[in-house]
Amino acid sequence: MKLVKSLLLGSAAGLCAVAGAQAADLPVRKAAPVEYVRVCTAHGAGFFYIPGTDTCLRVGGRARFEYQYSSQNARAANVSSWRGLGRLNIDARTATPYGTLRAFVRFEIASRTGGYLRSGTQERYANAFPATGIDTAGQLQKYVDVDKAFVQFAGITAGRAQSFFDFYAGDLEFFGAGIYSNTNTNLLAYTATFGGGFSATVSMEDPVYRRNPVFAVPAAGSGLMPGGGGVPGISAIATGINIAGVPTGGAGVNVIQKNDMPDFVGALRYDSAWGSAQVMGAVHEIKTIGRLATPVAGPGPDAEYGWAIGAGVKVNLPQLAPGDQLWLQGAYGQGAGSYTGIYNPPGAELALSSITNKFQINQVDATVQANGQLNLTESWSVMGALLHYWSPEWRQAVFATYGQQNYDPRLRSNTFGPVGITGTLGGAPTTVNPFNPTLMSYDLFYGGTNLIWSPVRDLDIGVEVVYQRIWLPRAVADNNRGTVAPLAGGLVGPGGVTRVTNFDDNIMARIRVQRDF
Structure with a gap:
């Protein structure tokens, strides 16, 4: 028995020795070198090289x-x-x-x-x-x-980016709804740098993000004015006026705008240690689809070219406190309300808007006149903003914006304005109901302040309070406080209005907690 046991143990030992010798003869595979992520300092903090590339x-x-x-x-x-x-x-x-x-x-x-x-x-x-x-x-x-989403190379910027018309663009605000241009859009631009801080940009930009409606006649049943066909984007305009100035016919016009010519923006900018300055201009085409039917002879709306100009300056104020800034900006335009920012507080891409529904204002870049031509809407705006650091952890911004939209006053007459906003009393032509705000000029104010606490880097805890107000040149019916009783011919007399007002306002407050990384 001992002999058998010895033979088995010897055989096992021999097999282990052979196996060990064979394993020792096998080639050893080296581990692939590890390519660690490397910090990239060429473009600022936070960048790293994508492994295997120079990006x-x-x-x-x-x-x-x-x-x-x-x-x-x-x-x-x-x-x-x-x-x-x-x-x-x-x-x-x-x-x-x-x-x-x-x-x-x-x-x-x-x-x-x-x-x-x-x-x-x-x-x-x-x-x-x-x-x-x-x-x-x-x-x-x-x-x-x-x-x-944009690409920049050799002075070219292509993709979706901030419009090159924009300067301040709400940099110091929570709401960012002041009266100034603040638009991301699709664009193709070239920027030439001249040295000494000067640069110039020419930009071809998507007009859709800058587009506001064209006004003709509200759809039937809207409760705003009589007339209209009830079809979105289709309105009836007068093309015939008799000797008494009364419309005698109409034509169906589709006021929906289609892409034809892009917007063109130009900007000259200066940057230095004291701050920045910019002058800018834009051209914006307004072109409706045109005539759908021709009950009477007359041309359809031709394309008109809205435009806007502006200027802004940013001044660094380290003498007050590190990081302090002062911004000033102004803009003027015709048929380009998005560039002046006059439509920013109430909304965008709306023919009618309001703050608290006391009354509705028109936000249109052009109006189809009784003769079928487009009348461009005038607007302008100014703004100022100041940022002050009370300490490295506490900062406060104060800002105010003011703007005005001016419609040609003749648009509210039946010889110049669209069909459907006029009435007659005793057979004589009259102007539009004076208590209705349609195509009435207005003023806008938007301003406020915010206070932000940053206890640690990249963490903001703050509150902002803003006040906004719309003024009209005269009183209109207050939708929130009464009804309007119409008289003959679609007009409303003073006795038919229960409550009137010439302004609307609102106070808003916002709390924010934000972490950037």
Whole structure:
């Protein structure tokens, strides 16, 4: 038995020795070298090299909470609003013999509820998706947007970016709804740098993001004025006027605008240690589809070219405190309300808008006259903003914007204005109902202040309070406080108006907690 046991142990030992010898004869495979991420210092902090390339990448973003209170006067209005927002930034840069090749992308995704934070503008631009429930329709919105996506190379900027007409663009505000241009759009631009801080840009930009409606006749049943065919974008305008100045016929005109000529923007800019300055101009085509039917002879609306000019200056004020800034800006335009910013506070891409529904104002770049031609709308705006650091952790901004939109007063007469906004009393031509604000000029004010605490780097906790107001040159019916009793011919006499007003205003406050990374 001992002999068998010895033989088995010896055999096992021999097998192990042979196996060990064979294993020792096998080649040893070396581990692949690890390519660690390297910091890229050529383009600023936060960049690193994409492994295996010479491209530097920076990934950043933002998380934000907001609550807003509005002192709405209308019973059906939302007083409270909420928003949670996420942002992702991707910035890729590569050094080339022609300079830096850059690609930048910014995505914003938000869920928001309530009044002001539910943006009808984003829904009209197909960037947001509203709820449809009984208690959520018009009050809840998901927002997904490619906020920016552009390539920069050798002076060329191509993609979705901030319009080169913009200068201040709400840099110091929470709401960013003041009376100034603040538009992201699709564009192709070239910037020439001359040295000494001077540069000039010529930009071809998407007109859709700058477009505001053309006014002719409101659709039937809107409750604003008599007339209209009830078809969106289609209106009847007069093309025949008798000796008494009374319209004798009409033509169907489709006032929907289609893409024809892009907007052209030019800007001359200066940057230095003391701050920045810019002068800018823009041309914006207004062209409707045109005539649909011709009951009487007469031309359809021809294309008109709106335009805007502006200037701005930013002054650094380190003598007050490090980081202090002063901004001043002004703009004037005709048929270019988006560039002057006159449509920014109430909304965008709306023929009619309001603050608290006391009355509705027209926000149109042009009006189809009785003779079938387009009458451009005049507007202008000015703004100022000051940022002051009380300490490195506490800062405050104070800002104010003022603007005016002026319609040709003849547009409210039946010999010059669109059919449907006039009436007759005893067979004699008269002007439009004086208590109706349609095509009435107005003034806008928007201003406020915010206070921000930054206890640690890239964390902001703050509150902002703003006040906005619309003035009209004379009293109109107050929709929130009474009804209008019409008289013969579609007119309203003083006795038919229960309550009137010539202004509308609102106070809004917003709390924000924001972390950038």
